[in-house]
Amino acid sequence: MELEESVKWIDDEIFAKTGKRLDSLQISILEATSQGKKYPEIAEEYKFSNDHVRKAAWKLWKLLSEVLGETVSQSNFRGLLQRGVFSNSNINNIVNSKNSKINVCSDRCHSPLTEERSPASPPNLQQTPTQSHLDLSDAPKIFTFYDRTSELTTLKQWILHENTRLLAILGIVGIGKTALAVHLVEQIKHEFDFIIWRSLATSPPLSILQTNIIQFFCRGGAPVPAPNADGVPAFGRGGAPVPAPSPEEGATTGGLPLLDYLQKYRCLLILDDVQMVNSSAQLAGIYKPGYEDYGTLFRQVGELSHNSCLILIGSEKPREIAALEGKTQPIRSLQLNGLGVEAGEILREKGLAEHEKWSELIEQYRGNPLWLKIVATMIQDLFNGSLSEFLSDDTLFLGDLESLLHQPFNRLSDSEKQVMSWLASETAPVSLSKVPENLQLSRSQFLKVMQSLGRRSLIEKIPEGDRTFFTLCPILKEYIKTNYSRPNGE
Known part of the structure; x- marks a missing residue:
């Protein structure tokens, strides 16, 4: 069947379904695809971006799949065209195909939370x-x-x-x-x-x-x-x-x-x-x-x-x-980083007063919603809700946070634990200019470990000019000091 007739058939069928005619880009996609052209070629020829052509084509193939009752894509369009599928003589086949009752899914496909459709x-x-x-x-x-x-x-x-x-x-x-x-x-x-x-x-x-x-x-x-x-x-x-x-x-x-x-x-x-x-x-x-x-x-x-x-x-x-x-x-x-002032809503829900001290607590616990919920509960339980009393102590309390942090730390390699212990022992952010002597890691190993810890979201990066420094948040430092006694992780 001639391409022009096929395009007209497609245009009529889509108009009957959607009330809209094919636009110039959709017609160009049909014509170019029939010639074996790929999306980048179509984009270059018709002066559209590649992504724009891909999205337009995806919508077009989707519409055609619904009209035809079988999958239509860039890869099979030419074959369907050569078979004369896009013609009025094929409409009876489509109707008969849609009325078939064959079902290849077992009842195990069912999910109670899936939006249901009538089997018919x-x-x-x-x-x-x-x-x-x-x-x-x-x-x-x-x-x-x-x-x-x-x-x-x-x-x-x-x-x-x-x-x-x-x-x-x-x-x-x-x-x-x-x-x-x-x-x-x-x-x-x-x-x-x-x-x-x-x-x-x-x-x-x-x-x-x-x-x-x-x-x-x-x-x-x-x-x-x-x-x-x-x-x-x-x-x-x-x-x-x-x-x-x-x-x-x-x-x-x-x-x-x-x-x-x-x-x-x-x-x-x-x-x-x-x-x-x-x-x-x-x-x-x-x-x-x-x-x-x-x-x-x-x-x-x-x-x-x-x-x-x-x-x-x-x-x-x-x-x-x-x-x-x-x-x-x-x-x-x-x-994903912690919340800022929005974290105050957590402290309000937990009934903590002294609003002027909220920012200090949020900073210590890095605006982590779950961490703040845990510590706010502890403040109510042990300090009668007094933020002043809690913050006056030099030691950061972990409470139930300790068991929560076991999860990521139990996944660390030995070399990562060593580096984390070293970072926890440092009072100021450090650079990567040299490998600490007590780590017994080569330069290559050290950099791989630092990259791995970054991918685990466990270290903080602090840019200063053209250099970058690294540190741990206070909660992780306290956790490590509690669980690892020596800088080398032994």
Whole structure:
């Protein structure tokens, strides 16, 4: 069938569905794709940015997938065109395909927190704001959220306007990473077809995690992207056969089925406690044996072209993020710091008076919401709510904070513990100009350890002119002095 007739058919079908005609860019994408051109070529030829073309194409393929009843993408458009799929004579096949009752999902796909659809009515992939498929069963309930307007604005800008594909929210225990992510999801969930939250606290192997997530996709009506290992054709929505990925697609996804879904749909996938797939007693970012495929997933999510976003939440920056992130790259990380004056709300809720002393307490505990809640409770229990009495003591009280800090410190390597002990013994911020003699580390080892501690959010950097100095916050110093008696960590 001639391209001009196919474009007219597509234009008519989309107009019938949306009330809008194809615009000039969409027509250009159809024409260029039929000639085998890629997005960068289209962007250069028609004087658009590459990202703008990709986003326009993603919306177009999504619309066409809904009209046709099977997946349409840049990789299979030419084949569908050659088969004469975009014609009035094909409409009966589409209707029959949509009426098929074949279902490849078992009941195990069901999640009680998933928004349900009538089994007789397959979900519409052209989602309205109330039709996103949600599975937030692993997301915690957040009852109190303190002002993070700046951070939320930044994250929404990265995800919705700069097409960030891989994003890490990082920070020390208690800082509010998960709470921030929960509120972010609430504000942007209507922009995605699928929103899935999973915790890695139990260190699930990637194969198990993938199966679990794909079952949810299946429940939401997403077609299985490829035949199974025995060569049996997979079936998608309404029983319509789904073509296997092209050789180009198969080569880029590296055998990870989850990537096919992230490319074919606009998905928001959140993985919490991501540090739990890393080894303890080693430098930050080294995967547990058998968990290296997580690194492959993270890297390919950042490198491949798609309109989904994977958010990683943790206390350790993944090495893939560190290697790939940049202001002009679709891979970003947000280092979450403590609250400022907003933390006063925590102290008000805990019933602490003496407002003029709040800033001193907030500074000592670095505005960490959970730390402040713990210490405010202790002040009420032991000092009858008197901030003056608590702050008059030269010793910082840890109380229940000590057990909380065991978590990140138990993950440290021996060399990291030595360096942390050295930093705790220093009364002023230090430079990295030379290796302390008592550490017995080479210059290379010392720098690797400092970099690892930075990726764990355990050290503070203080820029002064063209130099940078390093120190520990008072709470971590007190913890180390309490738990490690000698500077070399012995």
